[in-house]
Amino acid sequence: MLEAIDNVQRLLVGNGLPSSDFDLNPEIKLPAERKLRPAAVLIPIIEKQGEPHIILTMRSSALKHHPGQIAFPGGKLDESDASIEDAALREAFEEIGLPREKVKILGNLPTHETVTGFTVTPIVGHVMSDFEEIPEPGEVAEVFTAPLAFLTESKNFQVEHRRWRGQMRYYYTIPYGPYYIWGATARMLKMLSETLAVK
Template identity: 65%
Template sequence: MTQIRATVPDLEQQLTAALGAVGDGSSDFDLNPDVTLPADRKLRPAGVLVAVSTYQEAPQVILTKRSSALKHHPGQIAFAGGKQDAADATVADAALREAWEEIGLPRELPLILGSLPQHETVTGFQVTPVVALIDRPFEIRPEAGEVAEVFSVPLSHLLDPGNYQVQSRRWRGVRRHYFAVPYGPYYIWGATARMLRGLAERMQR
């Protein structure tokens, strides 16, 4: 346990430095340069929480598997988070609120270190990934009807660029390429994988 605690300040420093680096945002269209986006498109702000737990043997990233009964993105792997409501002062507030609603993470528990550049999704959201450390366990409560499972992936796996793949599938009649970073039975792909890859790139600098 002493060794784990000794590494936490180093991790906090490394993540904070990575988040402070200059860099462009990302989008679901990064690997599809032939896509032309309307200049006047309106994007809805959203926030997701990249929650890194530091109370286990090694740092883990907390992720969710969406319910297969949902209309949008059923069964996909995602961060806790969602669109910014009128009552949310910032996208970080939206991420914290959604994390409480979706997985039972107390709002006062995460230590927010900063944010990654915004990510544009095919569904019209401008997502801000908010990175935070979780230094003690909490009672995980998946939101009934929305979250099928809450699980963790070692941060080391997600920070290794060699674990990322470029894959493709047909979407709306067009072949679309995207990033994927599989882990065991979990197929992490699309926007979630792209945002994680952005973090991995920054940590390699």
């Protein structure tokens, strides 16, 4: 497990280009003057059955934005946050009860632009021991883990499409058991997969 974590940390140095929810739709032209709000997510890696797993959440079906979707813990940068890493750790504690002192930051992936107008920095962290999961009431319906190896295996990514604002929009998905991971979360996992594939 520690060797796998060390490898993740090594490969996160000098990683690639920013991504976007529109990567698979190059015909969609985004206005240069658009204003994006900074946000962060934590990609928490924890040991389960001797193997690295990623902690994910299922958002509450009662939420106004992205109800029922699979997501990393995270959210927008607050004025009280000392850094983007601080925002990711704060949100992880608020959403799933993950104490910041249990997380060793390994690095970050390039930023990801969402259709909702955020520029998200994915922070990768090693959760060094188990903790009591406390889903935030009204926001998080479920906390679960999935193997890092599965979520970063290139053959597990699929491209699907649906009509969005009058246009056909293509996006990555990763079906995992009863869970359907798609959109920004799947795209950031694709970025992690591409980063870890570098030798």
